[in-house]
Amino acid sequence: LTIDTAETNLTFVGLAIMSDPPRPEIYEAIKKCHRASIKIIMVTGDSSLTAKSVAVKIGLTSDKARVVTGGELDSMSKEDLKKALAGEIIFARVAPEQKYKIVSTLQEMGEIVASTGDGVNDAPALKKADIGVAMGVTGTDVAKDAADMILTDDNFASIVAAIEEGRTVYSNIQKFLIYILNSNLPEAVPSALFLFSRGAIPLPLTVMQILTVDLGTDMMPALGLGSEKAEPSIMDKPPRARDAHLMSKTVLWKAFAWYGLIASIISSGAYFFVNHLNGWPLKGLATSGNTYVMATTMTLAAIIFCQIAAAMNCRTENASVFKAGLFANKLVWFGIVFEIFLLALLSYTPFLQELFHTGPLAPTDWIFLAIIPIPLFLIEEGRKWLNRRRLAAKKVDVVD
Template structure:
């Protein structure tokens, strides 16, 4: 028999290493802080998979279990679900087994995202709540089966997407709070007029309400939609599936808490104008310069409290002192436009008849300028008494 290898000299070994991408470990740490669990399901050898999982932080304890495809095939569904409750790494698994793991997690009540790039990953990608395919190395079948495609094939991009998604959700709630709260101070003046049977003249006209809804509120509301993620947004667990975007807490905060404060300041401005100019509230003029000045003050109080509301909405669940006042340029522009529009409506004679407005004095301006700080101060007090942990 001929010897193929003869007189050979051992010089050494050559090994190949495929190190984790830069930033993956940091992204996984962020997931853990956000209570997002990561499970490795791979076709690699078990010890290799466990070593990588420990290196990048997927596995943190020393008692993590490595389950091979052969072991998984011998497990029934209850055993699999029990195994999934602890730290676990799946190795040497078949495509249908990946699908089975996804199904078991969903039956445990988990929201499951799955990453994959091959044709055999398509069933699991389709079954998952969010299928994530690789855009560079992924097959067309995987991309068609997925809900999201990564253009850079980087795990950190998924984490950035989660952070951005949480920010978008919070920004929509901020937008809704800001938009809804002005409805109360717009409705309360009409209620005063109706329940007093006209003895209290209408403090806010229809055209003034339109000026608020279609004029002063628009730009700050749009600015709230592009607020950057709040600090610590990834340090909180995911919201429950049953949580609603438009929930009772948001509605109470907008219509009752903020709304009643704004309504009180607006009606205070209306009555204060009569008190200062005529010394009593026995007979409130329903027309003429004094009445127009009073309605102008009501309009101005709502506009300036909305400025305070824009800042309160930006802070989210934290303190007002955490907000950088001029960081959001759209909101800053919106505040300037609000003030400019109010000045135009108050001092340009052309608009006086149309919007039932009139010029106001320096004392009136002091009241209006105090309104944003009053609403911000009251919200800060509420936060420190009830929300701060």
Template sequence: MQNEQPRIRELHFDSRRKRMTTIHQLNKPIHGKNRVAYTKGAPKELIELCENVLINGQIQPITDDMKKKAMTANDSYARQGLRVLAVVVRYLGLDDQDIPTSLSAYTPEIIEQKMTFIGLVVMADPPRPEVKEAVQKCHQAGIRIVMITGDYGLTAESIAKRIGIVTGDHPRVISGLELEGMSDDQLKNALKDEVIFARVAPEQKYRVVDNLQQLGEVVAVTGDGVNDAPALKKADIDVEMGITGTDVAKEAADMILTDDNFASIVHAVEQGRAAYNNIRKFLLYILNSNVPEAAPSMAFLLSKGAIPLPLTIMQILFIDLGTDLIPALGLGSEKPEAGIMNKPPRNLKEPLLNRTILIKAFFWYGILESIVSLSAYFFVNSINGFSLGNLAEEGSATYIAATTMTLAAIVFCQIGAVMNCRTENESVFKIGFLKNVTINAGIILEVILLLVIMHVPLFQKVFGTAPIGVQSWIFLICIPPIILAIEEIRKAISRRIVQTHK
């Protein structure tokens, strides 16, 4: 073909024309012409340009009935979700009065007319099997999907229904021509319902994105061509196809899909939500120990010194820098919780450190850990013969053991708290205690560090600590299960409330 009809010029595809044309030199003239133009593109637009039709090798005038039959066939294929292209031809002669002699003067307006209809080319480009499930996850997560395509309206509607983008029997399909005549207010009203945009131009895609943003939506746009760059740049999140995408579109993108798979976008949303939740879990855990660290000082001040300071400054530093760090980092690697994609998108105005986290950290965990840690302090005094009105004096052996016990109690409270912080409402028993290696390693390390400062003389002097007895260790070992059990009860009540409101 290339030897017999070498290509000498190309009229590139244009989204407005919805077609492209190649010009070929004929080694052997056909119908007395030495050049030929082949055009492929949108059937409706191309058929309107045809004056003739090729039937059994013979060129005949095309009738309105033939055009109607061709469009009926096109619509039938489109309803099956098939992509349809029309192919037409025009033979060009150098002696034709309306054809320039110079190739550089060939334009779509000159060449793409008086065409001869050859036929329709039908292609099956089915969605990937995982896309339907990904679309369903989007709906569950409160994410709307708006199809904006250059495909024929019936094809777009069929595919959208097949993969679940639209669920109604008769979704609104807006063509580029119809969109051109719509005001922004009309477009905004259309965007509030299920809608498909077909045969749209790049600037129209940009306009749809702009109007969605004006409605207060956070918009992510996918694309792969140079023409998609304006809409991608306008979007809040621009997603580019890594395999089929152009360099221009990739430069405009925030995220590039290496596998060109829509399901990867949904997976990214899930991982993004998990990362955001993990940051909140990290903050919740870090803030937990602030109240029990402050409570001993408050007890000292409010009692006007009657209660000797149950926790020293160096012991507070040990908690913050020595024991909290690794378990907190482990929370950042937690996997997405079950049901994370069944929640609506968060409010953009809501801060990362929101009221819920502050209340839970300071008034739930904080007060609970404060009660436990101060109880540990009084427990050591009690087993050594001291009472609430007559506590061990600062510097005494019992006082040092009691402050060590307060420190250890906070550490063991944090062991229970870090397990609780792994989930928001789901039971930690469901996700498994041994699944997060970093957290488990952090727990082991903080217990080892606690033993080191209790028993190594050098660290005993630095942190003001001493070994504790068997009774105290039994007290400490009971703390994490109690903290865990109390929170599991709260989570169970929370889950029941959620189920009741569904």
């Protein structure tokens, strides 16, 4: 056979094709990224036709997305590239140095860039990106060495799951901080009352009782908050700003001006109420004796029961705790039970009474204390409901 005669007198039997379909989980992962305002840009060595076909199929871009090839990219100015990157865009038939150029341009635009890849030609972009993610199964050693993270399953959905987990951890740390900080104000107010009254108001809270809150009742529920599951809306928020802080204004406002202020009013009110039952203001505030001991014990107890409400309220930022599952976080409930048990221990154990200056709580005292968390919890649920409505209305306005 010669080249001229090899393909003559043939009979068509069939056509063999190869298909490399997208993984089933990629569709939901892409949707999550879009909801979270995370922009995904396909940069591939494949043809422009293949790249756009896959991008449209998985929902990465619309059919109107612009496809830029490596040859076009070379002729584009930096400003033109920035304009193109601001819209829907796909890069096809690109060289290693062009991947590096795309990453560096995005960084110049103020974006935080994560780059994925598996080959030697991906190494420059992986190294330049803020977060380089190499494939652990098919990736080359060069790509793995250049990357910051290595995927053990080579699955894009794992990257999205890591983003969701990272947001959850960040959110839980802030919940932990709000809970830990909010008790500082009701602890400080008694000392402030004593100082500003120049001793006319005896210390409503002793030093040992303050340590009880800081080292005893605070810690267990706070640890439970650190294990809280992700809120349903965790991937509906845009990425945090590069200069965002854990100790944000929102965290401080909630801790001190909301939870802390309410707890301060209630705990200080408990102190004066006990004195009122014993003749105040017709006679002076008790400075010693059983009345003083019971007043300080009720102040401590009121702070603890305010903390119970705070622990439940801190479990979610905007979602209803009922929707998250009232009893879903067993560690938080364990912490709440521990708080109540510790208070009872300090109240009824004789040698601890002397050490912590506490007295035995009567059944009516426990009823009063048990009521405290209920309105605090319901008020916060109402605030979250209003906030959800406001965010939903704002989202509709943006869509319209």
